[in-house]
Amino acid sequence: xxxxxxNYGTGRRKNAIARVFLKPGKGEITVNGLPxxxxxxxxxxxxxxxxxxxxxxxxxxxxxxxxxxxxxxxGQAGALRHGLARALCDLDIKYRAPLKSxxxxxxxxxxxxxxxxxxxxxxxxxxxxxx
Numbered sequence: 001x002x003x004x005x006x007n008y009g010t011g012r013r014k015n016a017i018a019r020v021f022l023k024p025g026k027g028e029i030t031v032n033g034l035p036x037x038x039x040x041x042x043x044x045x046x047x048x049x050x051x052x053x054x055x056x057x058x059x060x061x062x063x064x065x066x067x068x069x070x071x072x073x074x075g076q077a078g079a080l081r082h083g084l085a086r087a088l089c090d091l092d093i094k095y096r097a098p099l100k101s102x103x104x105x106x107x108x109x110x111x112x113x114x115x116x117x118x119x120x121x122x123x124x125x126x127x128x129x130x131x
Contacts, residue, residue: 006023007088009084010086011078011080013077015070016072017071019068021066022064022087030063041073045077051081052102055104064084
């Protein structure tokens with residue numbers, strides 16, 4: 001949905017939420033006021049966030065402003081990818097087919113399983129000893 005002169009998309013992954021604002025520009029990605037490469041640090045995460053742009057062949061056509069909250073860096077990168085794919089679909093419907101076939105429009109439902117009482121973790125038990 002257009003917000004002012006931006007196209008907007010919300011992305012979620014684990015506990016991370018990304019608000020992605022897309023507008024025509026030179027290809028700069030700003031995350032919480034920092035360049036994306038500085039914010040994420042790892043090259044693998046930088047590749048993840050640029051995947052929707054590579055699939056749609058729009059790498060240097062848009063400036064992207066992102067607000068991220070919650071989760072860790074990997075979850076935030078996944079949320080950003082999801083939000084960017086949604087914003088691109090909102091911009092032009094022709095991007096929907098390649099993004100959908102790449103799986104970027106599907107919200108990843110996997111979450112951390114809760115710890116159970118009487119156990120050390122979600123599945124791990126305390127060590128058992130007969131004596």
